[in-house]
Amino acid sequence: MKICIATTTGGLEDQVAPVFGRCQKFTIVEAENNEIINTEVIENPSCSAAGGAGIQTAQMIANTGCNAVIAGNYGPNAFPILSQSGVKAITAQGVTVKDAVFRYLNGELNPVTQATAPRYGGMGRRGYRGMAPMQPQTQVTSKPVQIQSKEEVIQSLEQRADDLDAELKEIKGKIKELTGGDK
16 A cells, blocks of 8 residues: 655655645655555655646546545545545554554555535735645544545536636736736
8 A cells, every 4th residue: 555645854754744735745654564664755846836726636636546645634636536546545643654654554544525625826926825834733633434426526526627718718818907908
């Protein structure tokens, strides 16, 4: 089993990061028979993206072959991609990577059924409104499994595309306004 954990510096002793799409690094753990047999730390190239960090990060993780990902929260754009890719999204906060992995392997953490964080506008036109600093928590949350239907995933992605189209139109209008229509 391959598990990806959102982290800041990476490694088994690092804390689980409070966010998925904009975490600095991921610690990828391979486990067999409830034992960790290998770990790898990888950078998250999308952590400072102007927009779409959740989508880009979810696609990257889906391509790693991981069975599950553990983070504090998942945004509404990342969650459908993980779900459709068959990657289980698990929430945990205030624990080390090692503790979160063993809790998951022991069945103490269950996949979430929907995004756990609200939509934030990224770092684009609305200005960065990232999550407020979170205080470490000692509890670990878990929710029952409910898989999204293909239609729900399509609807979510279509809404995101419509939002991006509207944003692009607004940006082009602003450029035209600022350049006097020369562009």
